[in-house]
Amino acid sequence: MHVRVLLFLYLLLEAAPFISPQGHSEQVSASTNKEVDTQIPSYPSLPAQLICQLHNVTMHADVETDEVYAQMTLQPLSPQEQKDAYHPADMGTPSKQPTNYFCKTLTASDTSTHGGFSVPRRAAEKVFPPLDFSQQPPAQELIARDLHDNEWKFRHIFRGQPKRHLLTTGWSVFVSAKRLVAGDSVLFIWNENNQLLLGIRRATRPQTVMPSSVLSSDSMHLGLLAAAAHAAATSSRFTIFYNPRASPSEFIIPLAKYLKAVYYTRVSVGMRFRMMFETEESSVRRYMGTVTGISDLDVVKWPNSHWRSVKVGWDESTAGGEAAKSFSLGD
Numbered sequence: 035m036h037v038r039v040l041l042f043l044y045l046l047l048e049a050a051p052f053i054s055p056q057g058h059s060e061q062v063s064a065s066t067n068k069e070v071d072t073q074i075p076s077y078p079s080l081p082a083q084l085i086c087q088l089h090n091v092t093m094h095a096d097v098e099t100d101e102v103y104a105q106m107t108l109q110p111l112s113p114q115e116q117k118d119a120y121h122p123a124d125m126g127t128p129s130k131q132p133t134n135y136f137c138k139t140l141t142a143s144d145t146s147t148h149g150g151f152s153v154p155r156r157a158a159e160k161v162f163p164p165l166d167f168s169q170q171p172p173a174q175e176l177i178a179r180d181l182h183d184n185e186w187k188f189r190h191i192f193r194g195q196p197k198r199h200l201l202t203t204g205w206s207v208f209v210s211a212k213r214l215v216a217g218d219s220v221l222f223i224w225n226e227n228n229q230l231l232l233g234i235r236r237a238t239r240p241q242t243v244m245p246s247s248v249l250s251s252d253s254m255h256l257g258l259l260a261a262a263a264h265a266a267a268t269s270s271r272f273t274i275f276y277n278p279r280a281s282p283s284e285f286i287i288p289l290a291k292y293l294k295a296v297y298y299t300r301v302s303v304g305m306r307f308r309m310m311f312e313t314e315e316s317s318v319r320r321y322m323g324t325v326t327g328i329s330d331l332d333v334v335k336w337p338n339s340h341w342r343s344v345k346v347g348w349d350e351s352t353a354g355g356e357a358a359k360s361f362s363l364g365d
Contacts, residue, residue, distance in 0.1 A: 077260065081266065081338075082337075082339030082340070083340060083341075084262060086109055088107075088108060089271060090107040091105070092106075099236060100180070100181055100233065100235075100236075101277065102181065102233075103275055103276060104277075105273065106273065106274055107271055107272070107273050108265070108271065110269060112269065132224075132225060132226075134160060134161050134225075135161060135222060135223040135224070136154065136157035136160065136161050136222055137221045137222075137235075138153075138157070138220060139218070140215070140217065145214055145215055145216050145218075147209075150202040151188075151201040152198060153190075153198075153199040153200065157222075158190070161222050161223070162190055162199075162224075162230070165190070167192075171193040172191070172192040173192070174189075176188045176189075176201070176230060178222065178231065179232065180231075187204045188201040188202070188203065188208070189203035212234055214234065218234060219234065219235040220234050220235075221233040261274070262274075301328060301342070302328070305324070305325045306324060306325075307324065307346050308320060308323075309321055309323075321349065322348070322349045326345050326346065326347045328342055328345075329342070329343050330342065
């Protein structure tokens, strides 16, 4: 979960994203404290699930917070286009997620103005260029680029007792400039162009500065549904903004993931269920439970929907605040 959002800027969505207007409608209701049936406008031309062609994607990072989000231009596919363009072979689309990266949650010593950043040994050996151990102590200069294409220079040294990998000179400047504190996370990626990329993920804390990428207003939420409905009715293009961290669940996903969920994943009453929950301290916990009920959310408003309401009895009552909790799940 810690790396998923940061890696989002590094990924390109597959040619056919799947959008869940029904799922997004639920998120509108949750974020605006409105009842879906009463105050959220109804769009008869908008299906519960919408398969689109991706025409353009532009990646952004908020200047103040480094939150990542995407601007995408999509066009709904007709039923015939879906049949012509996609088949089971698409299920084997390889992941574009990088393999050479590491993510670490910062400790108090990592953010101290008098210290440096302690890098796990295996992570340093996997992601950073190799040190010359004929030098004493082994050291090198690292140049990393952040999400805004700014360069940051660090001294990477192997020293101490016991010996460990550290980023020293330049690290405190980076920490101060980004206003990092213990609990925040940093991500280093070594890409296919032999470049070192650097990102951050801030721990959840009260927000004093409203990032320019905040897209949670009523008008923005409802505008997405209206734009998708118009595009579905006219086969035209529309533009959306997607911030995966700001969304409690993914309402836009690759087509292959949707097909796998529909045709290969089955949830039934009595099945053991596992889910990750992010706490207020930005830590992640895994909870286990048993599925106690499955139902349609609204068969009248969303006919032929693969979206389901799943009720789970959690083994620990702290999961979600109650022993049994209902939530929505794409079937």
